[in-house]
Amino acid sequence: MASSWGSFLQDEQQLEELARQAVDRALAEGVLLRTTQEPSSSNVVSYAPFTLFPSLVPSALLEQAYAVQMDFNLLVDAVSQNAAFLEQTLSSTIKRDTFTARLFDIYKQVLKEGIAQTVFLGLNRSDYMFQRNADGSPALKQIEINTISASFGGLASRTPAVHRALVLLIAQEKERNVFDQRAIENELLARNIRVIRRRFEDVSEKGSLDQDRKLFLDGQEIAVVYFRDGYMPSQYNQQNWEARLLLERSCSVKCPDIATQLAGTKKVQQELSRVGVLEVLLPDQPEVVARLRATFAGLYSLDLGEEGDQAIAEALAAPNRFVLKPQREGGGNNLYGEEMVQTLERLKDSEERASYILMEKIEPEPFGNCLLRPGCPVRVVQCISELGIFGVYVRQGKTLVMNKHVGHLLRTKATEHADGGVVAGVAVLDNPYPV
Ligand code: ADP
Ligand code: MG
Numbered sequence: 222m223a224s225s226w227g228s229f230l231q232d233e234q235q236l237e238e239l240a241r242q243a244v245d246r247a248l249a250e251g252v253l254l255r256t257t258q259e260p261s262s263s264n265v266v267s268y269a270p271f272t273l274f275p276s277l278v279p280s281a282l283l284e285q286a287y288a289v290q291m292d293f294n295l296l297v298d299a300v301s302q303n304a305a306f307l308e309q310t311l312s313s314t315i316k317r318d319t320f321t322a323r324l325f326d327i328y329k330q331v332l333k334e335g336i337a338q339t340v341f342l343g344l345n346r347s348d349y350m351f352q353r354n355a356d357g358s359p360a361l362k363q364i365e366i367n368t369i370s371a372s373f374g375g376l377a378s379r380t381p382a383v384h385r386a387l388v389l390l391i392a393q394e395k396e397r398n399v400f401d402q403r404a405i406e407n408e409l410l411a412r413n414i415r416v417i418r419r420r421f422e423d424v425s426e427k428g429s430l431d432q433d434r435k436l437f438l439d440g441q442e443i444a445v446v447y448f449r450d451g452y453m454p455s456q457y458n459q460q461n462w463e464a465r466l467l468l469e470r471s472c473s474v475k476c477p478d479i480a481t482q483l484a485g486t487k488k489v490q491q492e493l494s495r496v497g498v499l500e501v502l503l504p505d506q507p508e509v510v511a512r513l514r515a516t517f518a519g520l521y522s523l524d525l526g527e528e529g530d531q532a533i534a535e536a537l538a539a540p541n542r543f544v545l546k547p548q549r550e551g552g553g554n555n556l557y558g559e560e561m562v563q564t565l566e567r568l569k570d571s572e573e574r575a576s577y578i579l580m581e582k583i584e585p586e587p588f589g590n591c592l593l594r595p596g597c598p599v600r601v602v603q604c605i606s607e608l609g610i611f612g613v614y615v616r617q618g619k620t621l622v623m624n625k626h627v628g629h630l631l632r633t634k635a636t637e638h639a640d641g642g643v644v645a646g647v648a649v650l651d652n653p654y655p656v
Pocket of ligand 2: 348364365551552
């Protein structure tokens with residue numbers, strides 16, 4: 222997918238002028254990130270990194286990604302409701318991965334107590350890269366699905382079921398990506414839905430449940446809890462774990478609830494790709510199953526046993542064809558190349574290997590674009606893109622009352638980086654130019 226901006230890409234002076242205009246426009250439009258400067262509430266901002274040109278995306282793949290989003294919403298929701306599947310799928314992972322185990326403990330506890338809320342609000346983002354099939358046709362391949370704190374949507378959930386709700390946004394103390402969240406708050410406000418931003422610490426200090434498990438904070442009842450924190454181990458201390466349990470036990474609508482967060486683990490993604498699993502989770506929906514499966518790349522369990530042994534042998538024989546992934550979110554955790562080989566050699570005979578999965582490396586075709594970042598020179602580099610589609614759904618008890626796709630996110634990075642997101646400083650914001 223060569224760039225159509227070829228003539229621009231050759232003229233350095235023109236690029237610099239275009240970049241100047243584009244940066245001014247980004248600043249004026251509020252495409253912002255806080256800088257890393259302390260304190261975290263500092264009023265020093267700069268523009269969020271972005272590409273100078275929209276990157277070409279085959280329109281057929283863009284349409285396919287949109288078309289399959291409601292199917293992915295259905296699938297995540299089905300997984301989150303299937304206790305036997307979650308328990309079985311994560312059993313090896315939670316033995317070795319303390320973070321997933323801790324989430325799972327909360328899940329077991331709320332299941333045992335009985336779930337207080339019958340409304341479930343999912344806000345997912347499914348990410349893809351584009352790779353050519355053997356016959357040369359472009360194919361959409363899923364990187365992963367994000368079920369908690371899927372960011373950069375700046376999109377509001379327009380859920381009739383939660384109208385005039387007070388929404389509690391669980392925020393991190395230091396959040397450079399605050400403007401993405403403010404866009405959501407503003408959208409909610411425009412619909413007369415109030416939002417309060419609090420940290421886990423505030424919940425543990427001031428939050429309480431009444432006898433009906435209604436959640437109160439600062440004397441106000443909370444209708445919806447929206448998590449933009451709590452997806453990484455470093456975001457929890459003992460106090461935060463207790464706050465998470467309190468929120469989970471409450472009858473507030475959670476976005477996401479703990480089961481849905483677990484449904485977004487890489488271990489679940491890997492088990493879903495196993496033959497016959499989608500068919501069990503989404504019975505009598507063969508078209509849905511076929512659309513979902515078409516986007517799956519190769520995924521392999523590393524559980525102890527023959528299957529895992531074979532996956533490791535293949536990865537060691539051809540390290541450049543695979544990615545090793547732990548149960549983590551937020552970028553920068555995956556292992557590639559030599560680092561992957563060393564880790565696999567170390568874990569080969571240990572149960573710890575079950576806390577990882579192995580994935581086929583997707584190889585998109587590189588193209589030229591300019592990645593604009595504060596303080597960096599404008600130059601053309603070879604890039605690849607990752608397309609994310611946002612999905613939102615509401616389930617009341619057993620009835621799905623809403624299921625939609627709600628926009629996209631294209632992130633582009635230089636080919637020299639294997640991993641990494643926008644806030645991590647690797648990828649930049651982009652727009653698809655359908656071709
Ligand atoms: P995280 O939860 O940290 O975002 P991801 O699975 O999305 O984890 O991986 C992070 C990044 O690594 C992706 O944005 C993508 O650039 C790269 N990546 C992940 N899996 C693959 C893959 N199978 N092939 C190629 N690149 C990948
Ligand atoms: Mg990701």
